[in-house]
Amino acid sequence: MRRDILELRAFYASELGKAARAMIGRKVTEAWGSASGQDVLGLGYATPFLGGFRERARRTVAAMPAQxxxxxxxxxxxxxxxxxxxxxxxxxNALFDRILVIHAIEESPDPASLLQEVWRVLAPSGRVIIAVVARDGLWANAESTPFGHGRPYSRRQLAALLREAELEPAGYTRALYAPPVSWMAGSAETFEQAGSRLWPRFSGVLLMEAVKQTYALKARPQRARVRPARPALSPAPAMRKGDAGQP
Structure with a gap:
């Protein structure tokens, strides 16, 4: 079951949520820069991280699951x-140059189908960042936050899921080393610097960047498509290159 929009909004308005936004948002910006002149999609609950792209991107859209x-x-x-x-x-098809998927995979009833749709709407030269709760981190057990719900992933598990959807992992990074308690939110930056060097596997969030495979494509089941909805109211330095399939 997905977290309600009110719960997500309340978390990111808290001091702990603001710290999480800063730590994760920094990694996305390091990977993509300003995304100037590009079409950007945020899928799941990505609005805390899309604001920095809105001024320079050609198009910025936040897509939120119905549940x-x-x-x-x-x-x-x-x-x-x-x-x-x-x-x-x-x-x-192939509309977006950059797609950020966050608070989406862990609670999806069918993560593989969700990622197949990401593949479909991603441009051939596009890049997607999938942010998930890390299996080894403290945040996976923090039920008072949105990160403490759904399925956490290891790096190997996330890479396998991406490849199943014909998205090839190109790099990864980690964020959220601070303990998930409000009174330590002010020390998040200190934990982030120390954790990335001293205990890199124990981050709260794993971010993996992937590109679209456009060769040897398998036959895909055809789904009825709906008309695009109009809104109701008017190499990245942090992404380490290498074998993303290793644990």
């Missing part, structure tokens, strides 16, 4: 968020 609910985003201007069926995204 989760949707919020108006951004609040001060034309709405760019829409409610979607995660197994039949309302976008044409």
């Amino acid at each position: 989760q609910g949707v919020e108006i985003w951004p609040s001060a201007t034309r709405n760019l968020a829409t409610l979607v069926d995660e197994e039949a995204l309302p976008f044409r």
